[in-house]
Amino acid sequence: MFYKHSRRTVTAVAVTAAAVLALAGCAASGPGASEGGSEFDPDAEVTVNFTWWGNDDRAQKYNEAIALFEKEYPNVTVNGTFTDFPAYWEKRTTEAAGGGLPDVMQFDYSQMDSFGSRGLLYNLTPEYGTNIDVDAIPESALAVGDIDGKSYGLISSTNAWAMFQDKTLLSGIGVEPYEGGTSWEDYYEWIGEVTAKGNGVTGGADPTQRIQNFELSLRQAGGNLYTDEGELGFDEDDLTTFWESANDIREGDITPQQRIEELFPVSGFGANIAASELTWDNFGAGYLADSGKAVDDLVLTPPPTDDADAKDLYLKPSMLLAMSSKTEVGAAGAKLIDFLTNDPDVGKIFGASRGIPASETQREGADLAGQDANVAAYEESIADRLGDAPPLPPEGAASIEQKFWDLGKSLDLGVITVDEAVKQFFDEAEITLNN
Amino acid sequence: MTTTQRQASQTAAPLGSASAGPGSTAPRAGGRPKLSEKKRDGIAGYLFLTPWLIGFFVLTLGPMLISLYLAFTKYNLFTDPEWIGFDNFTRMFNDPQFQQSVQITLTYVLVGTPIKLAAALGVAMLLNYRSKGTGFFRSAFYAPSLIGASVSVAIVWRAMFNSDGPVDTGLGFVGIDLGGWVGNPSLVMPMMILLAVWQFGAPMVIFLAGLKQIPGELYEAADVDGAGPWRKFRSVTLPMLSPVIFFNLLLEMIGAFQIFASAFIISSGTGGPAGSTNFYTIYLYQRAFGDLQMGYASAMAWLLLVVVGIAAFVLFRTSKFWVHYGGDLK
Numbered sequence: 210m211f212y213k214h215s216r217r218t219v220t221a222v223a224v225t226a227a228a229v230l231a232l233a234g235c236a237a238s239g240p241g242a243s244e245g246g247s248e249f250d251p252d253a254e255v256t257v258n259f260t261w262w263g264n265d266d267r268a269q270k271y272n273e274a275i276a277l278f279e280k281e282y283p284n285v286t287v288n289g290t291f292t293d294f295p296a297y298w299e300k301r302t303t304e305a306a307g308g309g310l311p312d313v314m315q316f317d318y319s320q321m322d323s324f325g326s327r328g329l330l331y332n333l334t335p336e337y338g339t340n341i342d343v344d345a346i347p348e349s350a351l352a353v354g355d356i357d358g359k360s361y362g363l364i365s366s367t368n369a370w371a372m373f374q375d376k377t378l379l380s381g382i383g384v385e386p387y388e389g390g391t392s393w394e395d396y397y398e399w400i401g402e403v404t405a406k407g408n409g410v411t412g413g414a415d416p417t418q419r420i421q422n423f424e425l426s427l428r429q430a431g432g433n434l435y436t437d438e439g440e441l442g443f444d445e446d447d448l449t450t451f452w453e454s455a456n457d458i459r460e461g462d463i464t465p466q467q468r469i470e471e472l473f474p475v476s477g478f479g480a481n482i483a484a485s486e487l488t489w490d491n492f493g494a495g496y497l498a499d500s501g502k503a504v505d506d507l508v509l510t511p512p513p514t515d516d517a518d519a520k521d522l523y524l525k526p527s528m529l530l531a532m533s534s535k536t537e538v539g540a541a542g543a544k545l546i547d548f549l550t551n552d553p554d555v556g557k558i559f560g561a562s563r564g565i566p567a568s569e570t571q572r573e574g575a576d577l578a579g580q581d582a583n584v585a586a587y588e589e590s591i592a593d594r595l596g597d598a599p600p601l602p603p604e605g606a607a608s609i610e611q612k613f614w615d616l617g618k619s620l621d622l623g624v625i626t627v628d629e630a631v632k633q634f635f636d637e638a639e640i641t642l643n644n
Numbered sequence: 645m646t647t648t649q650r651q652a653s654q655t656a657a658p659l660g661s662a663s664a665g666p667g668s669t670a671p672r673a674g675g676r677p678k679l680s681e682k683k684r685d686g687i688a689g690y691l692f693l694t695p696w697l698i699g700f701f702v703l704t705l706g707p708m709l710i711s712l713y714l715a716f717t718k719y720n721l722f723t724d725p726e727w728i729g730f731d732n733f734t735r736m737f738n739d740p741q742f743q744q745s746v747q748i749t750l751t752y753v754l755v756g757t758p759i760k761l762a763a764a765l766g767v768a769m770l771l772n773y774r775s776k777g778t779g780f781f782r783s784a785f786y787a788p789s790l791i792g793a794s795v796s797v798a799i800v801w802r803a804m805f806n807s808d809g810p811v812d813t814g815l816g817f818v819g820i821d822l823g824g825w826v827g828n829p830s831l832v833m834p835m836m837i838l839l840a841v842w843q844f845g846a847p848m849v850i851f852l853a854g855l856k857q858i859p860g861e862l863y864e865a866a867d868v869d870g871a872g873p874w875r876k877f878r879s880v881t882l883p884m885l886s887p888v889i890f891f892n893l894l895l896e897m898i899g900a901f902q903i904f905a906s907a908f909i910i911s912s913g914t915g916g917p918a919g920s921t922n923f924y925t926i927y928l929y930q931r932a933f934g935d936l937q938m939g940y941a942s943a944m945a946w947l948l949l950v951v952v953g954i955a956a957f958v959l960f961r962t963s964k965f966w967v968h969y970g971g972d973l974k
Contacts, residue, residue, distance in 0.1 A: 467827030
């Protein structure tokens with residue numbers, strides 16, 4: 210098969226392979242953040258790549274906002290793309306490894322540490338006051354995107370954990386909505402009552418599936434999910450107690466997990482088979498779109514708490530806007546971020562569907578009405594329950610949250626016991642936090 | 645091209661001879677030695693292959709070797725890989741999710757592949773009779789295997805097996821109440837296997853070709869000896885088809901180990917209700933791109949390669965006991 214010059218061929222092949230390996234071995238070195246606010250040239254034609262996560266409803270809103278931006282800055286063309294939340298981070302990490310992060314990105318609080326501390330994000334601090342106006346944003350809110358004194362993400366909006374209820378559905382069943390703020394036991398009883406009378410509608414899904422509810426119970430006792438050093442702030446007993454607390458309602462009171470699996474990504478509440486759901490307060494717009502409910506059907510209630518004086522809730526940055534440190538359109542990107550965060554007309558488009566706008570100018574322009582006004586009213590109503598923000602979630606927090614949820618779902622499907630779930634969670638968390 | 649030219653040059657002048665023929669290597673007066681026809685052919689061949697060779701080294705072999713290196717490291721895409729030796733492999737054997745993924749994949753391969761091949765063979769035998777509708781049915785049965793691995797089919801399949809989908813409603817008419825397959829951890833695997841079996845068209849067409857090659861005289865001889873249909877199947881059809889069975893078995897098995905797209909869509913990327921669609925490749929994908937544990941995922945990928953390689957090797961080795969290559973084949 211080999212000709213006389215086979216030895217030369219083999220050598221050539223080996224050299225090529227070695228060259229390929231060597232080239233690939235020189236991984237793209239971490240880029241440094243650029244210094245100094247950039248100059249925006251109103252005549253230069255530039256394209257800004259912008260990406261976000263969300264559903265079709267949010268995509269439509271962003272497209273409208275982008276159209277407004279392009280009208281104000283006619284030399285800038287914005288390329289908008291989007292995916293759903295889990296796929297979003299898979300894409301971003303692969304892009305980060307390949308050196309091709311989009312110019313501007315909608316960003317999540319839990320991922321700020323991973324990306325920001327590795328020099329993948331643009332340092333926005335020099336842009337504040339020049340291309341980005343930050344006067345309308347409170348200092349404390351501005352600081353959430355800070356790592357080592359440099360800001361890598363600008364807060365867009367805040368949200369808080371809440372309970373959604375469908376009061377029309379409940380009045381049809383003949384049960385009063387859950388009043389909020391009472392003990393978890395009370396809530397579980399209420400769930401049972403609704404399911405018993407509901408004729409197919411259940412009180413709610415298992416709240417112990419969500420790590421945010423666990424966080425509330427930890428904060429009610431004075432602790433937090435994570436410590437300042439980025440370790441878990443709880444142990445196996447805490448988690449076992451929490452998961453076992455829902456043992457009673459797992460037997461038929463909660464929305465059947467099998468059905469929820471089929472409906473994914475629409476939730477039980479969004480599919481009108483659950484009368485309540487604990488989630489972030491900006492999910493209302495998504496529910497309205499998925500379920501066909503009217504705004505007046507929705508009611509926002511504070512989550513249960515076992516301690517009436519607890520300061521367990523907090524205002525979380527629901528999303529931020531960040532730029533890639535390798536962007537070549539820094540000034541235009543900064544202008545886009547400024548526009549999306551501060552502009553009152555953008556506020557009008559989004560209302561509170563990304564969360565309550567952090568910028569006062571945008572909040573005023575948002576002219577919150579309907580569901581959004583309800584959200585703003587909710588956030589005011591829980592002012593007494595607001596505690597200090599928890600430490601910045603360490604890298605891997607998003608994986609841990611997802612793992613927690615998956616284990617909760619398995620518990621509700623009856624395929625594992627609480628002890629097994631706790632063990633799996635801690636094994637996973639150890640690997641993830643030490644990755 | 646090369647064969648005829650080489651034959652031409654062979655008749656013109658013996659290779660390597662020193663005589664001044666058109667393709668010889670004899671040095672010309674005042675010039676460098678011209679390359680022989682054969683050498684020129686060889687170089688031309690490699691030159692034509694270059695695009696493919698570049699693709700192979702850069703896109704296939706290169707990444708494979710890098711992945712082999714990464715399998716012994718801890719690597720999260722952001723920081724440099726950190727050498728940890730065999731830790732990834734020892735971790736695998738202590739990882740309950742890994743064991744679950746192996747179990748699920750093996751179930752799918754060992755149960756799904758034989759059923760699929762049996763269906764393919766059965767239908768091929770039915771279609772072997774020349775009658776009016778066979779042409780149409782052949783195409784009809786083949787079509788699913790062309791589109792089967794696609795995303796849209798997986799989405800439709802998922803919708804079909806919902807608790808209000810046609811399958812469940814249909815079973816409800818017969819009195820079987822299953823409450824939906826998609827959300828039920830114990831029914832998702834049968835659903836996946838059904839999806840695989842539904843794509844029996846491709847092996848079926850190959851079986852059909854194999855069946856048509858079986859000489860009719862063998863069946864006639866069996867008839868003369870008084871063999872019934874089952875005996876004929878066992879003693880004539882199966883042995884004569886055994887090379888085709890071997891081929892299909894090998895290909896289907898290798899394909900089944902690598903199932904990804906349909907499982908990913910049906911479980912929405914989550915690995916299914918309570919991990920019931922946590923196939924090996926899905927688990928690998930989650931570890932790699934969800935948790936950024938690239939070293940672990942690379943180790944998993946290489947283990948899969950080794951296992952599939954061993955399975956194929958075993959299949960080849962045992963084939964000499966049951967695969968019968970007839971005299972007029974090959």
